[in-house]
Amino acid sequence: MIAKIANWFDERVGWKVIWEAIFLRKIPKVNWFYTLGSATLFTAVNQAVTGILLTIYYVPTPDHAYDSVQYITTQIPMGWLIRGLHHWGASAMVVLTVLHMLRVILLGAYKYPREVTWFTGVFLLLVVIGFGFTGYLLPWDQKAYWGSTVGTQIAGAAPVIGDWILRVMRGGPDLSAVTLARFFGVHIWVLPASLILLVAIHMYLIIKIGISAVPKKEELA
Amino acid sequence: MNDGKQLDRRSFLGLITWFIGGSIGAGYSIPAIAYIVGPAARKEEDQAWLRLGAASKVELGTPTLFKIKVERQTGWITNEKELSVYVLTENGRDFVAMSNICTHLGCRVRWIASQDQFFCPCHNAAFSKNGEVIDGPPPRPLNQYQVKEEDGQLFVLGG
Numbered sequence: 001m002i003a004k005i006a007n008w009f010d011e012r013v014g015w016k017v018i019w020e021a022i023f024l025r026k027i028p029k030v031n032w033f034y035t036l037g038s039a040t041l042f043t044a045v046n047q048a049v050t051g052i053l054l055t056i057y058y059v060p061t062p063d064h065a066y067d068s069v070q071y072i073t074t075q076i077p078m079g080w081l082i083r084g085l086h087h088w089g090a091s092a093m094v095v096l097t098v099l100h101m102l103r104v105i106l107l108g109a110y111k112y113p114r115e116v117t118w119f120t121g122v123f124l125l126l127v128v129i130g131f132g133f134t135g136y137l138l139p140w141d142q143k144a145y146w147g148s149t150v151g152t153q154i155a156g157a158a159p160v161i162g163d164w165i166l167r168v169m170r171g172g173p174d175l176s177a178v179t180l181a182r183f184f185g186v187h188i189w190v191l192p193a194s195l196i197l198l199v200a201i202h203m204y205l206i207i208k209i210g211i212s213a214v215p216k217k218e219e220l221a
Numbered sequence: 222m223n224d225g226k227q228l229d230r231r232s233f234l235g236l237i238t239w240f241i242g243g244s245i246g247a248g249y250s251i252p253a254i255a256y257i258v259g260p261a262a263r264k265e266e267d268q269a270w271l272r273l274g275a276a277s278k279v280e281l282g283t284p285t286l287f288k289i290k291v292e293r294q295t296g297w298i299t300n301e302k303e304l305s306v307y308v309l310t311e312n313g314r315d316f317v318a319m320s321n322i323c324t325h326l327g328c329r330v331r332w333i334a335s336q337d338q339f340f341c342p343c344h345n346a347a348f349s350k351n352g353e354v355i356d357g358p359p360p361r362p363l364n365q366y367q368v369k370e371e372d373g374q375l376f377v378l379g380g
Contacts, residue, residue: 049249049253053253053256053257056256056257057296064297064298067297067298068296068297070297071296071297075259075297076256076259076260077252077255077256077259077262078252078253078255078256078259079256079259081252081256082252082253082256
């Protein structure tokens with residue numbers, strides 16, 4: 001019965017080829033370090049799901065941000081869990097992204113023909129750091145406010161254009177309602193859009209080229 | 222390799238993968254549903270007797286409007302809501318307190334003294350001074366509050 005329905009759809013949609021290309025593709029014999037990329041993708045999905053849920057109650061204005069976060073954490077059923085998953089998932093995502101990058105470096109997986117995969121990965125790292133930086137301000141508590149004050153000040157230390165960068169980031173000379181609103185906008189629109197685009201290219205290339213094998217010592221000779 | 226009767230390594234791992242994936246999916250969906258419906262499932266706050274004003278203000282045989290401010294907690298915001306109640310008495314002792322919310326789709330009705338009826342501007346509904354439907358789409362009479370008089374003051378039970 002299920003097979004019949006599956007075939008009916010496959011005839012019209014052709015999903016089986018896609019399914020096989022993604023999940024049943026041949027891979028060389030590798031070790032567990034090769035799962036770090038999938039683990040990173042999992043945290044990205046976690047951030048997307050919990051992040052979407054958080055926007056149902058969160059309000060990005062100075063007079064409501066803190067209270068709405070407290071409301072989520074203390075009043076909404078499972079709100080502590082959703083927020084906790086987003087909070088800890090953020091740290092996990094940064095850690096896993098870096099570990100994944102180290103594996104690619106140490107096992108030489110960035111070399112021909114995978115240079116473009118590597119480049120998209122570098123931009124993905126920047127996007128992940130951008131997520132962390134903009135998300136840090138959103139709870140609008142003391143730690144968030146002063147953390148972002150310091151963070152934008154560091155960007156302002158760049159020579160010549162530093163002050164201009166700082167003003168663009170803050171939307172003015174000081175951290176304000178404008179800063180909170182634009183950090184929120186970047187956090188939930190600009191960065192997710194970039195992430196989806198880059199992950200799509202990254203994944204396409206992984207599937208198209210196939211993953212690298214563990215380098216062997218004999219190959220060097 | 223395998224004739225399907227026995228579970229081979231490949232299909233066993235496949236099943237395990239689906240099971241773990243399904244558990245993770247449920248682990249997200251169930252809390253997500255609780256999280257989304259949470260505020261809707263919350264019980265209404267306790268009702269209390271709200272003081273409308275002096276009973277002597279009510280004119281005999283004419284619905285008289287009382288407006289009071291009620292504090293309301295909505296989400297993380299406490300704000301004031303205005304509650305409008307029409308009070309009717311025929312003898313100065315027995316009072317009827319009616320909500321000004323139309324029972325059709327929730328617009329506010331007002332007393333039109335010249336026509337001796339409540340009028341709802343949204344769909345031209347009309348109610349008698351007792352709150353009975355005279356004309357238009359409302360399915361039932363105007364809602365009534367429990368009302369009591371103490372020391373010349375009127376109170377209604379509401380939240």
